[in-house]
Amino acid sequence: xxxxxxxxxxYGGNDLFKGVDLELTPGSFHFLTGPSGAGKTTxxxxxxxxxxxxxxxxxxxxxxxxxxxxxxxxxxRRRIGVVHQDxxxxxxxxxxxxxxxxxxxxxxxxxxxxxxxxxSWVGLSERADARPSELSGGERQRAALARALIMSPDVILADxxxxxxxxxxxxxxxxxxxxxxxxxxxxLIATHDLNLIRxxxxxxxxxxxxxxxxxxxxxxxxx
Amino acid sequence: MNWxxxxxxxxxxxxxxxxxxPATGITARLTVFASGVMAFLAVFALALTLATxxxxxxxxxELAHTATVRISAPAGQSAIQGRAALNILETTPxxxxxxxxxxxxxxxxxxxxxxxxxxxxxxxxxxxxxxxxDEDFDARxxxxxxxxxxxxxxxxDHERWRAPLIDAASGIxxxxxxxxxxxxxxxxxxxxxxxxAALAANRQIIAVLRLIGAxxxxxxRAFVRRFTLRALTGAIxxxxxxxxxxxxxxxxxxxxxxxxxxxxxxLGWVLAALIPVFTAAVAFFATRMTAMRTVRELR
Numbered sequence: 153x154x155x156x157x158x159x160x161x162x163y164g165g166n167d168l169f170k171g172v173d174l175e176l177t178p179g180s181f182h183f184l185t186g187p188s189g190a191g192k193t194t195x196x197x198x199x200x201x202x203x204x205x206x207x208x209x210x211x212x213x214x215x216x217x218x219x220x221x222x223x224x225x226x227x228x229r230r231r232i233g234v235v236h237q238d239x240x241x242x243x244x245x246x247x248x249x250x251x252x253x254x255x256x257x258x259x260x261x262x263x264x265x266x267x268x269x270x271x272s273w274v275g276l277s278e279r280a281d282a283r284p285s286e287l288s289g290g291e292r293q294r295a296a297l298a299r300a301l302i303m304s305p306d307v308i309l310a311d312x313x314x315x316x317x318x319x320x321x322x323x324x325x326x327x328x329x330x331x332x333x334x335x336x337x338x339x340l341i342a343t344h345d346l347n348l349i350r351x352x353x354x355x356x357x358x359x360x361x362x363x364x365x366x367x368x369x370x371x372x373x374x375x
Numbered sequence: 376m377n378w379x380x381x382x383x384x385x386x387x388x389x390x391x392x393x394x395x396x397p398a399t400g401i402t403a404r405l406t407v408f409a410s411g412v413m414a415f416l417a418v419f420a421l422a423l424t425l426a427t428x429x430x431x432x433x434x435x436x437e438l439a440h441t442a443t444v445r446i447s448a449p450a451g452q453s454a455i456q457g458r459a460a461l462n463i464l465e466t467t468p469x470x471x472x473x474x475x476x477x478x479x480x481x482x483x484x485x486x487x488x489x490x491x492x493x494x495x496x497x498x499x500x501x502x503x504x505x506x507x508x509d510e511d512f513d514a515r516x517x518x519x520x521x522x523x524x525x526x527x528x529x530x531x532d533h534e535r536w537r538a539p540l541i542d543a544a545s546g547i548x549x550x551x552x553x554x555x556x557x558x559x560x561x562x563x564x565x566x567x568x569x570x571x572a573a574l575a576a577n578r579q580i581i582a583v584l585r586l587i588g589a590x591x592x593x594x595x596r597a598f599v600r601r602f603t604l605r606a607l608t609g610a611i612x613x614x615x616x617x618x619x620x621x622x623x624x625x626x627x628x629x630x631x632x633x634x635x636x637x638x639x640x641x642l643g644w645v646l647a648a649l650i651p652v653f654t655a656a657v658a659f660f661a662t663r664m665t666a667m668r669t670v671r672e673l674r
Contacts, residue, residue, distance in 0.1 A: 200586070202674055203674075204674075222590070222591055222671070223590050223591070226585070226588050226589060226591075227588065227590075228588075229586065229587065229588040240582075240583045240586060241583070242395060242583055245395070249394075253587055254587045254588060256395075257587060257588055257589035257590075258588060299587070
């Protein structure tokens with residue numbers, strides 16, 4: 153679904169990573185770890201085509217990303233659900249409208265019952281009409297997850313999705329992602345939370361990748 | 376997709392695109408107000424252009440086919456030379472008709488300058504022969520014949536003062552056209568500035584929309600629709616005010632031979648009705664261009 157081949161990405165004359173390979177196949181589940189500033193978010197942005205690598209090739213759903221025009225990039229992003237670390241909401245719209253926004257930009261009218269069900273699942277039924285600024289950090293992150301899922305994407309990328317939620321909610325989120333993964337969705341989660349990774353390993357067959365010294369390594373039993 | 380289809384496409388889908396962009400109060404009011412003022416000015420520029428065009432045409436067509444012969448001769452000679460001049464005119468090619476103005480017509484001509492009840496008999500007023508001519512009229516040949524056979528007769532074919540007047544009217548008309556072009560350009564600049572400000576203020580939203588899969592056309596549509604409707608609203612108001620003001624202007628028809636007032640004929644009303652449409656079109660293209668440029672700065 154998404155393949156990064158021999159990727160080098162740098163700015164200001166320094167390479168953040170060099171020769172990185174990553175393949176997200178249908179049904180795969182990956183965790184991405186590493187110290188702050190290692191490039192976890194950058195690697196994710198390369199996956200959803202928000203950044204262009206300095207060197208190497210990105211392939212999405214069988215197409216070389218370099219050959220995609222702007223509309224092609226937009227259409228590709230509709231198949232990738234992203235939970236951003238800072239959520240990225242449209243502040244003047246309600247949470248309900250923010251969650252439904254991917255459907256609206258795609259020209260698909262949101263089905264109210266599906267929307268309500270999704271909001272209910274992430275525990276935001278009561279807060280559906282609130283503005284993003286009126287929500288707590290955890291609520292915002294749950295809303296961001298709902299928005300990432302509403303298009304039923306083939307790939308789910310989540311950047312620290314449990315950073316602001318309590319343990320119970322992070323378990324629920326993880327359970328949902330595991331269920332989606334069993335349906336064939338590829339999942340990539342960037343996280344610092346080693347407990348989350350340990351818990352996930354009991355639910356799904358997950359690979360844990362670590363960015364270290366500009367390269368991507370398979371993490372071992374030291375987790 | 377041609378421009379008309381694109382226009383329809385943008386205005387057919389109100390809900391989805393537009394509500395994504397928050398209404399920005401100051402740019403909204405600025406766009407409506409400036410469009411209204413520009414439309415108001417455009418009405419007057421259009422009226423001026425059309426009026427001077429009509430004047431220029433009227434002078435050109437009316438005066439091109441008329442001429443006068445003035446008989447300046449001693450009292451005893453005046454009638455003889457007048458008859459001689461008329462005889463010459465009757466045999467001059469291109470002269471459709473020629474007649475001596477009577478005293479009442481002379482009084483009417485002099486009335487605006489010298490007042491009514493003029494004692495014409497006591498004044499040495501020359502006889503005036505009015506000539507209506509066609510395209511074959513040879514003024515130069517007539518001057519030579521009059522010189523030989525009626526030396527007191529002087530031909531005035533109006534050429535001397537007709538040309539500068541027509542040039543002046545034509546010049547005013549072109550200034551009117553230039554004013555309309557400048558009004559269009561200022562409208563475009565103003566909408567571009569307002570749209571640029573709105574796009575800059577909403578850059579974060581545009582980035583979010585791109586990240587969740589919005590095509591450029593979706594984002595551009597939100598801004599284009601909003602600014603086009605604002606410009607259209609302002610222009611309709613401005614045009615209505617302009618036309619009302621024009622209708623309230625005092626009429627100058629028939630005053631001291633003044634040629635025309637700032638009124639509209641059928642063509643004028645059609646063109647005036649097109650001012651809001653033109654303003655909306657200018658806003659449409661200005662916003663579209665600006666929005667496309669801004670959106671393309673983001674991946």
